[in-house]
Amino acid sequence: MLADLLEPAIVISVLAAALRIATPILLAALGEVVAERAGVYNMGLEGTMLIGAFVAYFVTFQTGLASAGLLAAAASGALVSLLFAFMVVTLQVEQIVTGLAINLLGAGLSTYALRAAFADAATVPAIGFMPSLPLPWLAGLPVLGPILFEQKLLTYLALLAVPAVAWFLFRTRMGLELRCIGENPKALDTKGLSVPARQYGALLFGGVMAGLGGAFLSVGSAARFVPDMTNGRGWLALVIVIAGAWRPWRILAAALAFSLLDALQLQIQGVGLKLPFQLLLALPYICAILAMILLRPRAGVPAMLGVAYRREDVA
Amino acid sequence: MSWPGHFGWTLVRRPAGGLASLAAAFTLAALATGLIGGLLFLAAGAAPAQAFAALAKGAFGSWRAVSETLVKATPLIFTGLATALAFRARLWNIGAEGQVFAGAIVAYGCSLQLAGLSPWLQVPALLTAAMLGGALYGALAGLLKVLGRVDEVISTVMLNYIIVFGLSLLLLHGPWSEAGGFFEQSAKIDPGAALPKLVTGLRVHLGFVLALLMAVLVGFLIERTPLGFEIRAAGSNLRALAFQGARIGRLILVVMALSGALAGLAGASELLGVQQRLKAGTLVGYGYTGIIIAILGQLRPLGIVLAALLFGALVNGATLMQIQTGVPSALIYALQAIVLLAFLIARAATGWRLRRLAHAG
Numbered sequence: 113m114l115a116d117l118l119e120p121a122i123v124i125s126v127l128a129a130a131l132r133i134a135t136p137i138l139l140a141a142l143g144e145v146v147a148e149r150a151g152v153y154n155m156g157l158e159g160t161m162l163i164g165a166f167v168a169y170f171v172t173f174q175t176g177l178a179s180a181g182l183l184a185a186a187a188s189g190a191l192v193s194l195l196f197a198f199m200v201v202t203l204q205v206e207q208i209v210t211g212l213a214i215n216l217l218g219a220g221l222s223t224y225a226l227r228a229a230f231a232d233a234a235t236v237p238a239i240g241f242m243p244s245l246p247l248p249w250l251a252g253l254p255v256l257g258p259i260l261f262e263q264k265l266l267t268y269l270a271l272l273a274v275p276a277v278a279w280f281l282f283r284t285r286m287g288l289e290l291r292c293i294g295e296n297p298k299a300l301d302t303k304g305l306s307v308p309a310r311q312y313g314a315l316l317f318g319g320v321m322a323g324l325g326g327a328f329l330s331v332g333s334a335a336r337f338v339p340d341m342t343n344g345r346g347w348l349a350l351v352i353v354i355a356g357a358w359r360p361w362r363i364l365a366a367a368l369a370f371s372l373l374d375a376l377q378l379q380i381q382g383v384g385l386k387l388p389f390q391l392l393l394a395l396p397y398i399c400a401i402l403a404m405i406l407l408r409p410r411a412g413v414p415a416m417l418g419v420a421y422r423r424e425d426v427a
Numbered sequence: 428m429s430w431p432g433h434f435g436w437t438l439v440r441r442p443a444g445g446l447a448s449l450a451a452a453f454t455l456a457a458l459a460t461g462l463i464g465g466l467l468f469l470a471a472g473a474a475p476a477q478a479f480a481a482l483a484k485g486a487f488g489s490w491r492a493v494s495e496t497l498v499k500a501t502p503l504i505f506t507g508l509a510t511a512l513a514f515r516a517r518l519w520n521i522g523a524e525g526q527v528f529a530g531a532i533v534a535y536g537c538s539l540q541l542a543g544l545s546p547w548l549q550v551p552a553l554l555t556a557a558m559l560g561g562a563l564y565g566a567l568a569g570l571l572k573v574l575g576r577v578d579e580v581i582s583t584v585m586l587n588y589i590i591v592f593g594l595s596l597l598l599l600h601g602p603w604s605e606a607g608g609f610f611e612q613s614a615k616i617d618p619g620a621a622l623p624k625l626v627t628g629l630r631v632h633l634g635f636v637l638a639l640l641m642a643v644l645v646g647f648l649i650e651r652t653p654l655g656f657e658i659r660a661a662g663s664n665l666r667a668l669a670f671q672g673a674r675i676g677r678l679i680l681v682v683m684a685l686s687g688a689l690a691g692l693a694g695a696s697e698l699l700g701v702q703q704r705l706k707a708g709t710l711v712g713y714g715y716t717g718i719i720i721a722i723l724g725q726l727r728p729l730g731i732v733l734a735a736l737l738f739g740a741l742v743n744g745a746t747l748m749q750i751q752t753g754v755p756s757a758l759i760y761a762l763q764a765i766v767l768l769a770f771l772i773a774r775a776a777t778g779w780r781l782r783r784l785a786h787a788g
Contacts, residue, residue, distance in 0.1 A: 155580065195768070203775035208519050208580060212718055213767045219715075220761035227755035228471040347584045354581075390599075394592040397585040404582065405575035 120255075126375045127259045131267055132333065134371035136161065136325035136342075138270040140349035141356070141363050142277045143321025148353060149281060150314035151294040152200060153418040155211025157322050158346025159218025160192045164326025166222035169337035170229060172239050181331045182266070182324065189323020190316050192218070197315040201308050204420040215346070223339040238336045266328045271364075273321070278360040290314055294414030297421040307421050322346065344397065351400045357412035366403075370396060448777040449725070455773035460766045467761065473752040485747025486740035494629035498701060500739025502527070504638035505693035506717025507724060507731040508645045509561075513686040515649060515726050516661040520683060522568055522583025523690040524714025525590040526561040528707075530691025531698045532594060533560025535603070535613060535705045542617035549620045550699070554637070557695030558688035564590070565687020566680055573676040579683070587714070594707050603705065612706035622700035634696030638735075641689060642728040648685075658682060690714060712760075719767045738763060 140157050147154045154160075164185040172181030196214055199205045230236050242264055250261040281287040290310055292300050297307045325345070330337045348370065356363030377392040465475035486496050506523040513520035534557035541549050568586060571577040597603045598611045605614040622633040649655040657678055660668045669675050693713050702709045720738060724730030741763065745756035 199768075199772060199775070203772060205771050205775050209722060210771065212521065213764060213771060216715060216719065217761070217764035217768060220757070220759075220764045224467070224755060224757040224761040227757045228467075231471070231753065231755060344584070344588050347581065351581055351585075354578075388596055390592040390596045394589045397588045400585050401571065401577060401582055404577040405571065 129375040130372040133374045134367045135267045135270045136328045137349045138367040139325035140322045141352045142273045143318035144353050147314045147318040149294045150290045150311050151416045153207045156214025159215035160322040161326035161342045161346045162218040162222045164189045164323030165330040166337050168327030169330040172331050178242050182327050185323040185327035186320045189319040193315045193319025197312045201311045241335045242332050274360050274364045355403045451777045452773040456770035459769040463765050471754045473754045478752045481748040481751040482744035486744030494631040496740045496743045497631045497635050499742045500735045501635045501638050502693035502713040503735035506713045507720030509686045509689035510717045510721035511726040516658040516682050519580045520686050523717045525587035526564045526687040526690035527694040528590045529564035530557035530561040531694030534695045538616045538620045546619040557691040561687040561691020562684040566684040569680040569683030613704050615703045632700035634700040642732050646728040
């Protein structure tokens with residue numbers, strides 16, 4: 113039975129599924145790493161993703177355009193992160209508490225909006241499945257084609273975001289400034305560069321990415337919205353940022369490792385191996401804890417992560 | 428501590444927020460929530476005044492309504508206290524949610540062994556078992572932090588997800604699933620294990636009294652005992668506490684276990700006091716709502732009891748509101764988060780004041 117898992121066709125489909133499963137987590141994690149490099153710990157990813165998932169679903173349902181849904185999800189993520197930024201950067205409310213509050217808001221608001229919008233309907237209507245977008249020529253490649261190039265738009269976007277974020281953080285002046293905020297915000301402040309403005313920017317990017325990650329769950333794969341459909345993916349994105357040592361390429365590796373596990377457990381259920389399915393479903397969360405234990409040295413954590421920057425009193 | 432202001436004004440942090448600024452924050456938060464809630468009512472096509480009236484009537488309109496409000500508030504007092512105890516030490520235990528499950532699971536497991544015995548023996552034994560179950564699950568996250576350096580926020584959230592699957596393993600075609608039952612739930616517990624009702628004919632049960640008792644105990648523990656001193660010290664300056672020779676690892680374990688024990692009682696109170704059977708859906712959400720309760724209650728027992736009563740009223744009143752106005756009762760969960768955000772913003776905003784820069788004259 114286990115040998116079935118090594119059939120080439122199955123290997124290809126597991127790898128392709130792994131990329132698909134990685135997409136929402138990777139999007140959120142790449143946004144989060146920019147915010148965390150700028151010293152802000154946004155624990156509100158789960159709630160932001162839920163809001164993005166609902167908004168994407170609802171706008172797509174209303175307009176019939178998946179692209180409109182994706183744009184709206186990105187905008188809603190930006191809006192939520194603006195609220196988060198106002199609270200933690202401007203008002204300096206505890207970052208962990210604010211993040212939790214955003215999660216509760218996302219869960220409550222998205223569930224309420226769903227119930228209010230479809231109060232009279234017996235079931236929540238489904239929207240059309242978002243088609244995959246096979247890339248011309250590349251999709252025809254053997255093995256690599258079906259794995260890499262027959263994915264959906266957001267998966268390509270997530271994969272392209274890896275080099276883009278890496279380039280931005282480590283090869284541009286703005287990236288350098290952001291990383292400096294995470295390590296020594298005063299250095300930037302004394303040069304007359306605004307710390308809050310940059311943190312707002314970093315958080316906005318994180319919000320857009322989390323909103324898109326949520327959109328992938330509803331519009332991109334399930335074709336509907338279900339309350340709490342993120343199922344901890346926002347939290348897994350936080351784990352992946354840590355497991356990826358705050359570096360985009362390693363974050364990609366960590367996200368793929370997790371999603372490969374997830375794709376494999378789906379296959380294992382498929383070949384009818386007699387394992388309780390609950391155990392398989394709990395696997396990603398158990399592995400998250402194990403990953404955190406094994407990655408004890410915590411290399412790469414920004415020194416000022418989670419610490420609000422306050423100027424000395426000048427008056 | 429000031430930001431560059433426009434036009435010669437700057438924001439300055441106030442030295443310490445007194446009772447007046449706290450009251451101002453609560454008033455602002457209540458106003459903001461009322462306003463946003465009203466808009467959400469309108470969005471659902473209901474008249475806000477009518478919806479608020481139905482909410483209030485559902486929560487307090489009769490003795491029965493008041494009793495139901497207390498029933499809904501009971502687990503929230505436990506989880507609020509659980510969260511506050513950990514947060515006071517700046518231990519971010521987000522795991523009350525899972526610890527509620529752990530308490531209910533262990534209590535149910537023990538109830539199978541004790542069935543038929545005197546209620547005088549069963550009830551105290553099962554409450555203890557629930558505390559033990561919650562304490563163990565809380566201590567597990569503590570252990571991961573002390574030995575594995577795993578951030579407690581992450582580990583407790585992961586443990587919250589894991590235990591839901593664990594319970595499903597027991598209940599869905601598992602050893603505890605109800606014989607011949609269709610739903611994913613256990614059989615009813617022995618009648619001798621049920622928490623006694625406080626008033627005949629009403630559902631409010633012993634768990635509510637126990638919750639109030641725990642509020643007093645937690646207050647005493649934090650303010651009057653050496654352990655409480657260490658908890659408060661850890662909350663304000665962990666490093667200084669370590670320099671004084673306090674054993675931080677042990678403190679983390681003890682606080683996480685105590686916090687988990689309190690959350691476990693919420694599970695027992697629901698299992699033995701209300702549902703009489705184990706079912707995942709009846710335990711969901713108390714832990715997360717407990718975080719809101721703890722923060723609104725300013726991590727103080729009295730505040731937590733008041734906040735839990737308010738939220739119990741909201742949850743209870745929402746049923747009548749949905750029947751009378753058609754506004755989905757899920758609104759309440761959105762409103763709870765909005766109360767929290769509004770309070771956090773108002774609390775921070777009243778801690779700042781505008782000041783004219785001297786040189787801007």
